[in-house]
Amino acid sequence: MSNKYLIVGGVAGGASAAARLRRLGEEDEIIMFEKGPDVSFSNCCLPYHLSGQVKHAEDLILMNPEKFRGQYNIDARVNNEVLSIDRAKKEVEVKDLISGKIYKESYDKLILSPGASPIVPPIPGIEKVNVFTIRNVVDIDKLNKFIKKENPSRVTVIGGGFIGIEVMENLVEAGHKVSLVEALPQVLNQFDYEMVQILHREIMDNGVELIVGDKVTAFDTNKVILESGKEIISEVIVMSIGIRPETGLARQAGLDLGKTGAMKVDPNFLTNDPDIYAVGDAIEVYNTLTQDNFKLSLAGPALKQARSVADHIHGKTVNNTGYIGSSVVKVFSFNAAATGLNEKALANLNIDYGWADIIPKDKVGIMPDAEELGFKVIFEKPTGRVLGAQAIGRGNVDKRIDVIATAIKFGATVENLRDLELCYAPPFGTGKDAVNFSGYVASNLLQGVFKQVSMSKVRELVENDAYILDVREMDEYELGHIKKAKIIPLSQLRDRYEEIPKDVPVYIHCRSGQRSYNAVLTLKAKGYTQVFNISGGFIGISAYEYFTDKTTGRKPIVTEYGLR
Numbered sequence: 355m356s357n358k359y360l361i362v363g364g365v366a367g368g369a370s371a372a373a374r375l376r377r378l379g380e381e382d383e384i385i386m387f388e389k390g391p392d393v394s395f396s397n398c399c400l401p402y403h404l405s406g407q408v409k410h411a412e413d414l415i416l417m418n419p420e421k422f423r424g425q426y427n428i429d430a431r432v433n434n435e436v437l438s439i440d441r442a443k444k445e446v447e448v449k450d451l452i453s454g455k456i457y458k459e460s461y462d463k464l465i466l467s468p469g470a471s472p473i474v475p476p477i478p479g480i481e482k483v484n485v486f487t488i489r490n491v492v493d494i495d496k497l498n499k500f501i502k503k504e505n506p507s508r509v510t511v512i513g514g515g516f517i518g519i520e521v522m523e524n525l526v527e528a529g530h531k532v533s534l535v536e537a538l539p540q541v542l543n544q545f546d547y548e549m550v551q552i553l554h555r556e557i558m559d560n561g562v563e564l565i566v567g568d569k570v571t572a573f574d575t576n577k578v579i580l581e582s583g584k585e586i587i588s589e590v591i592v593m594s595i596g597i598r599p600e601t602g603l604a605r606q607a608g609l610d611l612g613k614t615g616a617m618k619v620d621p622n623f624l625t626n627d628p629d630i631y632a633v634g635d636a637i638e639v640y641n642t643l644t645q646d647n648f649k650l651s652l653a654g655p656a657l658k659q660a661r662s663v664a665d666h667i668h669g670k671t672v673n674n675t676g677y678i679g680s681s682v683v684k685v686f687s688f689n690a691a692a693t694g695l696n697e698k699a700l701a702n703l704n705i706d707y708g709w710a711d712i713i714p715k716d717k718v719g720i721m722p723d724a725e726e727l728g729f730k731v732i733f734e735k736p737t738g739r740v741l742g743a744q745a746i747g748r749g750n751v752d753k754r755i756d757v758i759a760t761a762i763k764f765g766a767t768v769e770n771l772r773d774l775e776l777c778y779a780p781p782f783g784t785g786k787d788a789v790n791f792s793g794y795v796a797s798n799l800l801q802g803v804f805k806q807v808s809m810s811k812v813r814e815l816v817e818n819d820a821y822i823l824d825v826r827e828m829d830e831y832e833l834g835h836i837k838k839a840k841i842i843p844l845s846q847l848r849d850r851y852e853e854i855p856k857d858v859p860v861y862i863h864c865r866s867g868q869r870s871y872n873a874v875l876t877l878k879a880k881g882y883t884q885v886f887n888i889s890g891g892f893i894g895i896s897a898y899e900y901f902t903d904k905t906t907g908r909k910p911i912v913t914e915y916g917l918r
């Protein structure tokens with residue numbers, strides 16, 4: 355017997371569910387409704403049209419209704435909006451947006467993948483400016499054409515999440531002057547504050563006016579007005595402050611919403627109606643680390659949830675292992691990836707945790723394209739269970755974070771990271787990969803082998819005249835150092851350690867944290883009890899201080915920055 359499946363939404367989750375349903379049931383009737391003019395486009399590539407990396411807007415569209423019909427025998431109805439669901443009759447009411455005709459369609463099973471819509475708050479004066487949002491091909495085409503025609507003196511992107519960042523970068527690459535305004539003290543909230551500072555610098559160094567910790571309070575003609583009183587003259591505004599799950603249909607049909615405001619589903623992505631499933635940006639999912647529900651607006655989860663739904667409809671077992679959230683983004687010459695929980699998230703949870711911040715090379719140091727990799731792993735205490743990780747560098751960060759994401763999924767500890775057997779040859783990595791290395795450092799911290807302080811605490815240490823010891827070589831010190839730091843190179847430490855007082859805490863740094871770790875162990879062996887490694891070393895400290903120094907006029911704590 356054949357069944358009739360209706361799908362609301364024809365992009366990531368919707369198109370994926372439709373294709374999988376067809377693979378599992380050749381005779382079934384499958385109708386996919388999409389209120390926009392396109393199905394199955396690449397949302398994730400939309401920003402890349404602005405720079406011309408994706409040359410034509412049409413290139414963003416991966417499949418069209420004709421292909422769906424021809425290849426899959428799926429009825430993909432574009433410009434058709436589902437207006438309501440009648441759960442008792444098991445039918446939906448649909449409006450053909452071209453003809454205006456309203457009609458009904460019955461279902462055996464209904465899958466909702468309506469996504470989420472960009473938030474545009476009613477900021478005073480918003481009607482006086484050219485505001486754009488980016489959700490689909492129509493949006494990006496409209497923005498691109500407008501910018502090409504009007505050639506604005508400046509574009510202001512509001513919101514420093516990954517969509518805002520990608521839009522900013524692609525506009526800069528297209529030759530535009532760009533301001534980026536973020537209300538929080540940092541962009542890309544999936545990273546911890548100290549990690550993201552290098553990206554703040556990168557954004558600034560690429561000519562973007564980056565404003566953090568300030569928010570838009572009003573608009574005027576071609577003008578953005580911030581809470582601080584600052585005004586930005588800008589003819590184009592791109593609003594990317596976040597998205598809101600499309601829950602209109604769910605509300606109308608009396609389907610349950612969760613505490614996040616997104617749709618509530620069970621482990622098989624069933625709503626409280628046994629014939630209605632929901633997937634993608636419109637739902638909330640279970641976080642295995644926090645043991646609570648959260649919104650996870652990413653393509654990978656939407657695609658896989660959709661596949662699971664088709665499987666479940668066909669009686670296959672769906673083993674929903676929950677979510678941790680893994681993402682990657684490019685920020686000019688840097689790549690930045692994160693998985694699991696960061697310290698900001700942990701601050702609100704009752705979990706005792708530790709962290710290791712390291713800056714290893716991503717390839718053997720003598721290889722010409724070896725780059726430093728800012729790497730942070732966060733673990734539970736006392737179990738050592740890995741809770742999250744962040745990596746930022748010019749090289750391959752996603753590989754490292756993918757390894758950690760996999761490890762987290764399987765409940766790994768930092769000791770497990772230490773022992774992982776990972777591929778190695780000089781053009782790809784190092785014999786002890788950053789992932790292994792983070793396992794070593796984190797295991798040492800967990801076992802109390804040494805103590806550390808964060809690079810974010812160094813300013814306070816300098817202001818309080820703490821004893822800071824630089825163990826780099828003299829030539830490195832002379833190029834730039836922490837003001838008031840004492841210098842005893844590691845190569846001289848065993849002969850000169852008696853110059854270091856024993857009755858005060860000693861904070862030690864080198865370039866990236868490795869030599870200073872050795873110095874900490876040497877001093878401990880000589881009877882020093884209050885010795886601390888400064889995580890991230892001089893390059894971490896420099897990256898941490900740079901952006902705020904440059905944008906606020908704050909007095910530097912270093913003579914020169916040691917930047918990577």
Ligand code: FAD
Nearest residue numbers: 363365366367389397398436468469634635651652653656
């Ligand atoms: P969507 O793919 O948005 O599809 C929902 C569709 O449903 C929409 O086209 C909408 O028009 C339609 N619809 C809604 N209501 C109705 C109705 N009543 N009737 C008919 N149709 C309806 N994720 C990543 O993992 N990596 C990235 O790099 C990435 N980059 C992104 C860049 C941009 C600019 C954007 C906007 C998103 C990006 N995402 C990225 C997020 C990813 O695209 C989404 O998480 C994913 O598309 C969600 O899938 P979905 O099916 O829930 O919603």
